[in-house]
Amino acid sequence: MWKRLFKIAVAVFLFLTLAVGCWQGTGAINSKSNQDKDVNEITLCESWGFEDGFPTVFTPGQNSNYQAAYYLANFYETLVNYQEGKIVPGLAESWSVSDNGLVYTFTLKKGVKFSDGADFNAAVVKKNLEMLPILLGDYKGSYENFSIFFKEAKIVDEHIVEVHLTSPYYGTLQDFAKPMPMGIMSPNAFNEDGTLSDKLLTQSMGTGPYMSEGQSGGNIYTFVRNPNYWGEKPYVDKFNVKVIPDNEAKALALRNGEIDMIFGSAKISYDGFKEFLEDRRYGAKTSDENVKTRFLGFNLEKEPFNDKKVRLAVSHVIDKQSICTSLFYGIETKADNLLSKSLPYCNIELEPYEHDVEKAKQLLETSGWTDSDGDGIREKAGKKLGGEILYQTGNSVDHDLVLTLVSSLKEIGMEIKVTGLDLLAWYAEIQEGNYTMAYVKTYGLPFDPYTTIANMNSDPLMDNSLAQGFAHVKDGNSIIKGLASLVDESEIQDKYDFILKELHSNVSFVPISYMKELVVFDTEKIADYQFNDQPPNVDVAGIKLK
């Protein structure tokens, strides 16, 4: 009797659990489809939440991750924009630069309002610029160099503002195009003492097409159209960002309709991307523009890579084309220049070091490296030809690439170990010079080429993996420093020609491939996505709905 009762109780319990599960499931779907009828709403995903709100300045001192940095272009606008290597108008209709490069005069757009209702004018720009060095604190110069040279901002009239620098800086306008940290915030975003208002924790206060509506359910952030937006209305009325830390879970969420889009190469593997690309129900796109360069850097002070012939041999043995086709499924393209030709000042013809294993072997022979004991590894004066590649752990594509490089180097009798470290340990080892080779990526748009070139200066040493590459040039540091304050465009170009050619002829780096930005979306809802001019920025206004 009791046994039977128990069985019935278990059955009822199981049935109830099932019913509750199903009921919740359909409830969620119903609520989603109801919303769909009224407004054009889509859902994106991110690996972390936006607990630090929506200011335009995020620093490692205060924030543990990038927070909303890649979403800022939806809420904030900059005085100028970057488009295919050129600077185009943004919140400033036009601008002029004084002959000595010290004064930038911006004529601002009229009739622009912030999402909180405040007016956009010269006083707001002045306030934003004056607060920038304070908000950046110790990280002044980390995301831009403008704040280092900034002297003062003067209001000429309500819509004209003059920005004075202490010394000319050739990347000033490029800096002005970075949503982080140069997006213009409403005057209400600041407290009276200049610190940021707590309102920014839940609200965005910019002139961009969208604004934050707050957080719901703990892990969903909702954004709606900015009613005061001056420009063309974007397709999407409302978008949500759901926090899903794991990349596999993100792909699954897209498959089961929980989200409509995965944005960014950090959130989807190439294998995942390829699967979606082959599936008709999904759209998968890569940016036209190159975003970053993957490259190998050498420690030029250590054997055996202090020998140019050895570096050249490494350059010739790596089959970049095959890496791009098989490992990267053709998503990335072969890189011969450290900085992509599409970047400002970087369109320079260099003769590539093509894949040629025989030539690589020959180079090593002439340099005295021979395999005398027949173990497949070359020696010279009793020393084996080898070293290590330091790389950052955590990304499976990086891991696979490094192993492929090592296997190519073995072909020419080089014994290379791989050492994977987490970001901070990796950086520390490189700064200390405890490496022979390092697998690195450039900073990417919009930091290339300015920051990448600037960090080739070794005093102060910001990035040893870059500084090593230019250390052989006499007065190298003063050349890099001098470049920053040049005004004449042709002089700047000459300096770039010199630097990039020198890096190439010295084989300071082995560029491998140019990375692209990725996006995958559900074609039932989204027709297309137009990448932002700075492709790493998530740009909801670029989404076209069905």
Next chain:
Amino acid sequence: MVKEILKNKQAVIGLIMMFIVAFIAVFAPFIAVNNPEEISPAQKFARFSGRYPLGADQLGRCIFSRLIYGARYSLGIAIPVLLILAVISTFLGTVSAYIGGRFDRIFSIFCDIFMAFPPLLVVLSLVGALGQGILNIMIAVIFSMWVWFARVIRSYVLMEKKKGYVTASKIVGCSDIQIITRHIIPNILPAFIVYFSTGVAGIILMISGFSFLGLGIEAGVPEWGAMLSSAKPYLYSRPLLLIYPGIFILFTAAGFNLFGEALRDIISPEGG
């Protein structure tokens, strides 16, 4: 004893499984069809074929050959670790229990302190300090595990110490070293073998677990745990990449466990 083992089905199954894994490990170069570390990007995810009996992984490496060589890493790490653990813990555990008194109390406190740290934490910090490398992971595992083994030995010795034969040997004038090596250790040996043979499985799982987390084993080494870890991104698209090393780990650990437990039943049936 051998007869008893052969009579026990569980022990025979375990023994056969252990033998298979050991055979694979020893004869890996003859069984494997390819070099397990050879990368050929063009063969990425190649299908089953004569050249690649279980296909190729994301770097075009032969999965079958990697699994075969993986046995060398699992056993090649677990068994030396176990032997060293056995020597260290037997020495310390026996000496501490035999001397007794204040020395034993201090040793116990010391053990308690060590046992308060989870092995994962100890290994994490040691690998962090020593760096990656098979030798370092072995040191780290020994360092984090010796105390658990030493404690067990200590309690066995404590039990034996009180028995009549030890007192008898003392009376006839045997030296302490003679008593320990000739009388106590031979008497605790069966229990000791059982404890260590079940420990092998634990250590194999532990090493695979650490290399899954990226601790200790260098990139590219065909260790089963590391293979599981590098196959993680293909969980949905190519689940077999995860299933194969999983089966090998399961098979090896199960073999050692089955044998160890059967041995325990044979040697000390009352404790079962």
